Amino acid sequence: MKTIVIGGGEVGVNVARTLSADGHDVTVVEIDPVRCATLQGEIDALVIEGSGGSPRVLEQVDAGSADLLAAVTRNDEANLIAALSARQLGTQITVARVRDPDFFGPDESFARDVLGIDFVIDPDRATASDIADAISLPGAVTVEYFGDGRLAVAEIIVTEASPLLGVELAERERPHPAYIVGLARDGEESLIRPEVVPQVGDHLLVAIPTDHARAAVAHLAGGTREVRGCVIFGGGKIGLRLARILQATRMKVTLLEREATRARYLAEQLPRVTVLHDEGVSREAQEAAHVDEADAFVACAGDDRANLLAALNAKRLGADLCMSIVSREEFTPLIDALAIDASFSPRLITAEAILRFVHTQSVRAIHLLRSGFEVIELEAEEGAQIVGKGIGETQGMLSGCRVGAILRGDDAMIPQKGLEIRPGDRVLMLGVEGALSGVEPFFARSRRRE
Amino acid sequence: MSARWLRVGPDAALVLLTIGGTFAACTIGLAVCAAVGELEGRASDAFAFTALGTLVLSALCLQLARAARRGLAVGPLAGLAAVTLAWIAASAVGGVALLAAGTFTSPLDAFFEATSGFTTTGATLLSEIEAQPDAVLLWRSIMQWLGGVGIVVVVVAIAPVTGPAVQRAFYAETTGITTERLTPRIVDTAKIIAAIYLVLSLAAVVAYALVGLGGFDAVNHAMTSVATGGFSTRDDSMAAFDSLPVELVAIFFMIAGGINFAFYWRAVRRKPVMPQAAEVLAFLAILVAAIAAVTLSVELAGEATLREAAFNVTSIVTSTGYTSADYDGWNQFARVGFLVLFTSGACAASTAGGIKVIRSVLLAKAARQELERPLQPRAVRVLRFGRHAYSEDVRRAVLGFFLVYAMIYVVGSLAMAATGVDPVTAISAASSALNIIGPGLGEIGPETTWEALPGFGRGLAIALMITGRLEVFTVVVLLVAIFGRRP
Numbered sequence: 001m002k003t004i005v006i007g008g009g010e011v012g013v014n015v016a017r018t019l020s021a022d023g024h025d026v027t028v029v030e031i032d033p034v035r036c037a038t039l040q041g042e043i044d045a046l047v048i049e050g051s052g053g054s055p056r057v058l059e060q061v062d063a064g065s066a067d068l069l070a071a072v073t074r075n076d077e078a079n080l081i082a083a084l085s086a087r088q089l090g091t092q093i094t095v096a097r098v099r100d101p102d103f104f105g106p107d108e109s110f111a112r113d114v115l116g117i118d119f120v121i122d123p124d125r126a127t128a129s130d131i132a133d134a135i136s137l138p139g140a141v142t143v144e145y146f147g148d149g150r151l152a153v154a155e156i157i158v159t160e161a162s163p164l165l166g167v168e169l170a171e172r173e174r175p176h177p178a179y180i181v182g183l184a185r186d187g188e189e190s191l192i193r194p195e196v197v198p199q200v201g202d203h204l205l206v207a208i209p210t211d212h213a214r215a216a217v218a219h220l221a222g223g224t225r226e227v228r229g230c231v232i233f234g235g236g237k238i239g240l241r242l243a244r245i246l247q248a249t250r251m252k253v254t255l256l257e258r259e260a261t262r263a264r265y266l267a268e269q270l271p272r273v274t275v276l277h278d279e280g281v282s283r284e285a286q287e288a289a290h291v292d293e294a295d296a297f298v299a300c301a302g303d304d305r306a307n308l309l310a311a312l313n314a315k316r317l318g319a320d321l322c323m324s325i326v327s328r329e330e331f332t333p334l335i336d337a338l339a340i341d342a343s344f345s346p347r348l349i350t351a352e353a354i355l356r357f358v359h360t361q362s363v364r365a366i367h368l369l370r371s372g373f374e375v376i377e378l379e380a381e382e383g384a385q386i387v388g389k390g391i392g393e394t395q396g397m398l399s400g401c402r403v404g405a406i407l408r409g410d411d412a413m414i415p416q417k418g419l420e421i422r423p424g425d426r427v428l429m430l431g432v433e434g435a436l437s438g439v440e441p442f443f444a445r446s447r448r449r450e
Numbered sequence: 451m452s453a454r455w456l457r458v459g460p461d462a463a464l465v466l467l468t469i470g471g472t473f474a475a476c477t478i479g480l481a482v483c484a485a486v487g488e489l490e491g492r493a494s495d496a497f498a499f500t501a502l503g504t505l506v507l508s509a510l511c512l513q514l515a516r517a518a519r520r521g522l523a524v525g526p527l528a529g530l531a532a533v534t535l536a537w538i539a540a541s542a543v544g545g546v547a548l549l550a551a552g553t554f555t556s557p558l559d560a561f562f563e564a565t566s567g568f569t570t571t572g573a574t575l576l577s578e579i580e581a582q583p584d585a586v587l588l589w590r591s592i593m594q595w596l597g598g599v600g601i602v603v604v605v606v607a608i609a610p611v612t613g614p615a616v617q618r619a620f621y622a623e624t625t626g627i628t629t630e631r632l633t634p635r636i637v638d639t640a641k642i643i644a645a646i647y648l649v650l651s652l653a654a655v656v657a658y659a660l661v662g663l664g665g666f667d668a669v670n671h672a673m674t675s676v677a678t679g680g681f682s683t684r685d686d687s688m689a690a691f692d693s694l695p696v697e698l699v700a701i702f703f704m705i706a707g708g709i710n711f712a713f714y715w716r717a718v719r720r721k722p723v724m725p726q727a728a729e730v731l732a733f734l735a736i737l738v739a740a741i742a743a744v745t746l747s748v749e750l751a752g753e754a755t756l757r758e759a760a761f762n763v764t765s766i767v768t769s770t771g772y773t774s775a776d777y778d779g780w781n782q783f784a785r786v787g788f789l790v791l792f793t794s795g796a797c798a799a800s801t802a803g804g805i806k807v808i809r810s811v812l813l814a815k816a817a818r819q820e821l822e823r824p825l826q827p828r829a830v831r832v833l834r835f836g837r838h839a840y841s842e843d844v845r846r847a848v849l850g851f852f853l854v855y856a857m858i859y860v861v862g863s864l865a866m867a868a869t870g871v872d873p874v875t876a877i878s879a880a881s882s883a884l885n886i887i888g889p890g891l892g893e894i895g896p897e898t899t900w901e902a903l904p905g906f907g908r909g910l911a912i913a914l915m916i917t918g919r920l921e922v923f924t925v926v927v928l929l930v931a932i933f934g935r936r937p
Binding site for chain 2: 266268
């Protein structure tokens with residue numbers, strides 16, 4: 001697939017690197033000559049210096065024959081112009097990163113139907129909604145929903161209070177339906193084996209029917225409870241959106257903003273949120289905001305250092321769940337060392353969202369999970385090889401992936417003894433990256449029998 | 451008056467224009483009264499001559515205004531001065547007509563009655579109302595009808611006066627916390643308000659006629675109901691008809707007159723009706739609660755029924771002033787309740803007086819926020835009502851209004867008491883005038899007139915009525931600017 005990435009910042013590099021590793025032809029357009037030189041050594045892609053909105057540059061990279069153009073510079077207008085021009089020139093799929101919500105409002109139908117941009121990604125909104133998901137399911141770092149929302153696939157971190165510690169997974173108690181599919185330990189993802197004994201800090205990938213998600217995650221992660229009070233540090237675009245999402249729930253939300261005019265604006269926008277005009281980093285300010293009584297603390301100011309400091313202070317004060325926005329990659333390795341429960345990088349989230357969109361467009365609906373696993377939802381056709389097989393049997397047939405759940409009618413079912421795949425079932429397959437490419441034929445009608 | 455504050459050219463032009471327009475509007479009303487007087491054969495000359503006088507004065511003012519320099523921006527006080535002077539001029543004209551018709555012999559009394567008319571207070575010095583000529587009764591109603599919607603609104607709606615200067619006068623007269631334009635041009639806004647008012651008034655005439663009032667009574671009461679004025683053609687006010695349907699019609703149109711006119715406009719045009727709709731709901735909620743409380747107290751005491759309570763409470767809350775019972779003779783809870791309800795008022799930008807519902811609600815919310823402040827000093831608190839967030843300027847304006855209002859209330863009550871009347875009479879007279887209600891308690895109660903008040907008290911009431919109708923600030927700012935130290 002021929003791909004053009006406009007903008008060689010962190011988002012652009014991540015998109016370009018992944019697509020290039022998947023075997024696509026990638027051309028990166030970057031306006032800054034110094035950055036161009038750096039990029040040349042970093043990624044296996046053609047780097048061209050210039051502006052993505054320029055007809056000359058678009059011609060030079062042959063946008064007319066490109067399959068995909070992703071405009072991801074930090075400038076909304078530049079991205080829109082590049083995407084619009086590319087669409088006119090004949091690019092198949094266009095993606096634009098647009099931060100200002102005024103361009104499109106709450107839904108993207110204007111972008112799709114009027115402008116012809118296939119996918120608009122707003123990093124702030126995507127980040128805020130990811131954080132809100134993590135808060136709504138405490139114990140889970142990330143959660144994504146499948147099968148019209150009936151099934152949750154959550155990534156949880158094993159804590160000291162988890163009942164899984166020191167017990168082989170096969171022997172664990174099962175008060176709630178939940179299927180542990182994968183494990184990430186020290187950055188290595190693998191499928192679960194029954195004899196594995198979880199340790200503190202392990203990330204587990206779990207498939208759970210949505211109705212049981214909260215209870216199951218709380219049980220597995222250990223000692224988590226529903227977030228009733230949340231303190232948000234920083235009332236920038238992400239903070240505002242997050243507060244707006246959370247105020248629609250019953251949660252008590254407190255928002256700390258240090259700039260007076262902005263604080264006033266936030267208070268006007270958020271009738272059900274307590275907005276405090278305070279610096280928010282220091283112990284005094286956090287005590288005034290009752291951070292010690294909060295179930296969750298989210299640092300989402302514009303400055304990574306302030307975010308980390310604030311989150312650390314909040315953790316020391318006793319906030320249960322501490323999360324932070326960390327925009328710059330340099331800080332990411334620090335997070336695990338700092339006892340912060342989860343970190344979110346808007347740029348990585350953006351890159352991932354774009355890659356996931358590209359995957360659904362081109363690679364047979366394989367869905368990348370943030371945890372590094374992949375998901376595909378397939379329908380078992382009548383007479384397919386997989387039909388009639390029990391869950392145990394499928395593990396022998398398929399290497400590197402597992403049946404995560406079965407959606408039959410209105411039910412979401414977790415793999416267990418005696419469960420067989422029937423024709424018409426929608427099966428959620430989970431696997432480590434790259435393992436799902438060969439799974440599709442098992443679900444299709446067998447040609448030999450016809 | 452310093453030239454620095456009231457620039458002679460355009461400022462004087464605005465004042466002359468407004469007063470000229472006011473005289474013109476009065477001329478029309480007086481001419482109608484002269485015609486009615488001609489039919490009855492009483493007092494027609496008095497009104498005809500007064501009309502002639504106002505016509506000449508109007509032409510004079512408008513001619514002078516035209517001669518003055520135009521097109522320059524007016525000073526900040528010109529609008530306030532224009533409106534205040536227009537209301538005084540209108541009241542003076544009204545008084546002259548009543549003097550000419552022989553209704554009063556004292557100029558002060560005539561001025562009092564006319565001011566009470568234009569400000570839609572409804573306080574009267576006449577004890578033999580039914581003996582008055584039809585022309586006089588109609589003139590009292592017309593004064594209230596013109597004053598109800600606002601003299602400047604009428605002037606702008608009917609006279610060809612335009613320009614940025616007129617806006618100042620327009621806004622200085624409009625009641626409420628924020629001035630809202632319904633249309634890009636102020637003239638169109640005035641026409642819309644006048645049209646809404648006219649429709650309500652005509653509907654009231656039809657409704658009163660349908661429930662059995664004669665043509666003359668129907669027209670007069672329609673005008674004074676919609677204007678939430680309170681003048682009646684009968685000595686016993688609404689009690690004279692002793693008819694439940696009539697009282698229900700009156701209740702309906704008093705409430706209709708107490709609703710924000712911007713709400714009607716938005717509802718008809720299918721525009722978002724917030725926050726006006728929230729104010730209307732709060733207004734109705736206050737009304738229902740007040741009726742319930744008073745009904746309970748009078749039923750328990752066996753003094754009156756729901757019917758009397760509902761009518762008189764509605765009349766007071768909407769600052770109308772009709773009466774159907776002697777509520778001054780009810781239990782002490784009900785009496786003090788009425789005194790409290792004097793201050794409430796209906797919606798902003800309606801024909802009613804008082805603090806207004808929107809201000810009362812915002813005041814209560816502001817008070818609550820101040821009480822919460824020590825618990826969380828860093829919290830940013832926004833004053834909201836009906837999904838609308840108000841700026842800190844509005845908070846200051848509302849608190850400032852209440853402060854000045856309360857001071858005038860207290861000083862007015864004290865000054866009233868200095869005339870020698872009893873405390874209940876003194877406080878209720880000051881409050882009734884300031885909140886443009888009409889009747890008071892004690893010696894000026896619902897069954898009687900304001901004759902018990904001595905001359906000084908009547909003069910004070912005139913000042914309070916105009917101050918109250920123009921929502922305190924217009925008059926007080928003007929006085930401070932004229933007599934206070936220059937900033």
